[in-house]
Amino acid sequence: MLYRIFSCCTLVAALGLTAPAIAAANTDHKTVTKSSAKKSTAAVSKAKTSKAAKTSKTAKKSKVVSKAVAKSSNKQITSRAIANARKDVSVSRALAMSSTLDNPGVQSVGVLVLNEQNGEIMYEKNADSLTPIASITKLMTAMVTLDAQLPLNELLTISQADVDTLKNTSSRLTIGTTLTRGELLLLALMASENRAAAALARTFPAGQAAFIRKMNEKAQSLGMRNSRFYDSTGLTPNNISTPRELALMVKAAHRYPEIHDFTTSSEYSFISNQSGRSMAFHNTNPLVKEVDWNIGVSKTGFINEAGRCLVMQATINGTPVVIVLLDSSGKYTRIGDAQRVRKWIETTSTSRLRAG
Structure with a gap:
């Protein structure tokens, strides 16, 4: 018994612990345990908070992703809607441009189709609207030139006065080029050569101003009450007319054999007195080359103010028409x-024959 007590005391002494120290140690152990418990609880709480935060962030990210997906989906839906709308518009336009018994489906702004045989207006659109007519003007230039009965074999020379300073258009007829009046008339009508048309007015015996006056007098005599001409080329937007009045001019022009021949020629070549080389000019209306077209008169025109224009006299299905x-x-x-x-x-025409 004494040995056991001694052994315990010896062990305690060897460890350097006294009774109070042991008590303190026990107290410290409890404190550490409590502290550890608190730390553990705090850690758990922090972990829960962190998890909750992560869950919240994940939820937010999920919402953001959902919004992004929704936005992307909306964009796709919008794109499809726009594409479908455009498709519908294209279909509508195609339907609007399709020909019917009452409408040829043309896209030009001003239109008149006249049966030259009986005077029937077959179709019209904005037929009385005044508009610039560009080089359609040259048909009037040709009629005034031919009415004056000037020699078509007379040689005329392109001068600086014939150069376009209004639109600054180019020309292959260089200053000094010499051709006959007939050749200049041909190039003005067939190839819409502006310097050729300018030279025809400039070399008019009574002068250019008198030539322009004759153009307006001719227009009035044809019943073109609202039409006005200020130059022989059509480069000025002040040359104006209507589809209805231009039909009168085309009908009148068709009565001139030279205008028929010159406006329906597909090309013309000559040797330049300036370069000594052959120069080829072509018709601005490709339809004159088509064998299935029977064209009596043709003239194209273009300036920005007028848009692209075309007038023709042609025989279609045996009927002479002005377009x-x-x-x-x-x-x-x-x-x-x-x-x-x-x-x-x-x-x-076929439908009417069947109906009859």
Whole structure:
């Protein structure tokens, strides 16, 4: 028994612990335990808070992603809607441009289709609207030149006065080029050469001002009450007329054999007295080369203010017609419109025959 007590005391002494120290140690152990418990609780609480925060962030991210997906989806839906709307518009335009028995489906702003045989207006659109007519003017230039009965074999020379200073258009007829009056008339009508048309007015015996006056007098005599001419080329937007009045001018021009020949020629070549080289000029209306077209008169025109224009006299399905197409947008629209008018006349003529 004494040995056991001694052993315990020896062990305690060896560890350097006294009774109070042991008590203190026990107290410290409890404190550490409590502190650890508190720390553990705090850690758990912090972990929960962190988890909650992460959950919240994840939720927010999820919401952001959802919004992004929704936005992307909305964009896709919007894009599809726009595409469908555009498709609908294209279809509507196509339907609007399609030919019917009452409408050839032309796109030109000003239109008149006249049956030259009986005077019937087959189709019209903005037929009485005044508009610049560009180089359609040159048909009047040709009639005034021919009415004056000036020698067509007389040699005329292009001068500085014939150069366009209004629109600054170019020309292959260089200053000093000498051609006959007939050749200049041909180039003015077929190739719409502005310097050629300017030279015709400048070399008029009574002068250029008198030539312009004759143009307006001729217009009045044809019943073109609202038409006005200020130059022989059509470069000025002040040269104005209407589809209805231009039909009168085309009908009158068709009575001149030279205008028929010159406006329907596909090309013309000559040797330049300036360069000694051959120069080839072509018709501005490609339809004159088409074998299935029977064209009596043709003239194109273009300046920005007038748009692209085309007037023709042609025989379609055995019927002589005058076609006036003004202010077409796009390089080929006026030609396409002429084709549509012809097809429309052929179709409606067949329909009328069947109905009869």
